[in-house]
Amino acid sequence: MALVTGSGRGIGRAIALHLARNGADLVINFFRNRGPAEQTAEEIRALGRQALLVKANVGEIEEINAMFDQIEAEYGGLDILVSNAASGYNRPVLEQRPKGWDWTMNINARALLFAAQRAVPLMEKRGRGYIVSLTSPGGTRVLPDYAVVGASKAAIESLTRYMAIEFAPKNIVVNAVSPGLVATDALQHFESTRQEGILERLAAANPTGRLATVEDVANVVAFLCTPAAEMIRGQVIVVDGGRTLLAGDIN
Numbered sequence: 001m002a003l004v005t006g007s008g009r010g011i012g013r014a015i016a017l018h019l020a021r022n023g024a025d026l027v028i029n030f031f032r033n034r035g036p037a038e039q040t041a042e043e044i045r046a047l048g049r050q051a052l053l054v055k056a057n058v059g060e061i062e063e064i065n066a067m068f069d070q071i072e073a074e075y076g077g078l079d080i081l082v083s084n085a086a087s088g089y090n091r092p093v094l095e096q097r098p099k100g101w102d103w104t105m106n107i108n109a110r111a112l113l114f115a116a117q118r119a120v121p122l123m124e125k126r127g128r129g130y131i132v133s134l135t136s137p138g139g140t141r142v143l144p145d146y147a148v149v150g151a152s153k154a155a156i157e158s159l160t161r162y163m164a165i166e167f168a169p170k171n172i173v174v175n176a177v178s179p180g181l182v183a184t185d186a187l188q189h190f191e192s193t194r195q196e197g198i199l200e201r202l203a204a205a206n207p208t209g210r211l212a213t214v215e216d217v218a219n220v221v222a223f224l225c226t227p228a229a230e231m232i233r234g235q236v237i238v239v240d241g242g243r244t245l246l247a248g249d250i251n
């Protein structure tokens with residue numbers, strides 16, 4: 001049984017479908033958009049796997065707990081947690097407000113900590129487990145209007161390292177995946193990625209000549225949830241075609 005937070009749409013949906021094709025049953029979590037989540041669940045059932053649909057705002061601890069109560073009651077255990085859901089107040093540092101900080105940090109970073117606290121006992125029952133979080137290059141580098149989301153991603157990357165060490169004796173593998181730009185609805189929230197022709201320009205500037213797709217990201221997340229990845233612990237795996245290796249203007 002695998003839980004992917006925010007799996008009705010975008011990268012989360014691709015991860016859920018990939019895990020289902022690999023034989024997992026899924027918990028599909030959504031917050032605002034029930035329709036796409038129902039459709040994702042239907043596609044998973046069409047693959048012959050089970051799909052439990054759970055509405056929960058992962059920014060609220062009570063809603064995380066209610067989701068895990070439901071998983072525990074229906075399945076009694078959990079093998080995989082993918083902490084993918086994200087939101088954020090995108091604006092310059094001087095325009096940030098406490099509400100945006102709390103909202104962003106709670107959904108993106110706090111959710112990982114408290115979901116992991118509930119996931120670990122369910123994984124211990126299975127004898128092993130895998131936790132993968134979605135972070136972004138903005139956790140370590142500077143993107144336009146991304147200060148608070150970037151801070152939340154840095155927190156995710158740090159938590160990933162602590163959890164990898166603390167959960168290792170429990171046979172739970174913890175890592176993070178950092179995609180470069182992926183064409184999902186998320187790009188509509190940034191002025192810089194709403195510009196006409198920007199995706200084509202960024203694809204041309206990528207060493208591979210294209211942007212990473214949701215499937216590229218899902219492939220790596222799914223790999224990190226297999227015994228083949230057993231000795232990769234607490235790492236942030238970048239999936240961007242090498243884009244962030246480039247030093248800037250001279251490239």
Ligand SMILES: NC(=O)c1ccc[n+]([C@@H]2O[C@H](COP(=O)([O-])OP(=O)(O)OC[C@H]3O[C@@H](n4cnc5c(N)ncnc54)[C@H](OP(=O)(O)O)[C@@H]3O)[C@@H](O)[C@H]2O)c1
Nearest residue numbers: 006010011030031032033057058085086136181182184186
């Ligand atoms: N796209 C990129 O270029 C990119 C690059 C680097 C990293 N990432 C990371 O990859 C992950 C997925 O990104 P994406 O592009 O697929 O995002 P997206 O298209 O904006 O989708 C966001 C997903 O998160 C869910 N969500 C948002 N707030 C939630 C909440 N409070 N509780 C539960 N679910 C919530 C949404 O569910 P509802 O629709 O139901 O609200 C939706 O399924 C994120 O962690 C993002 O930071 C993305």
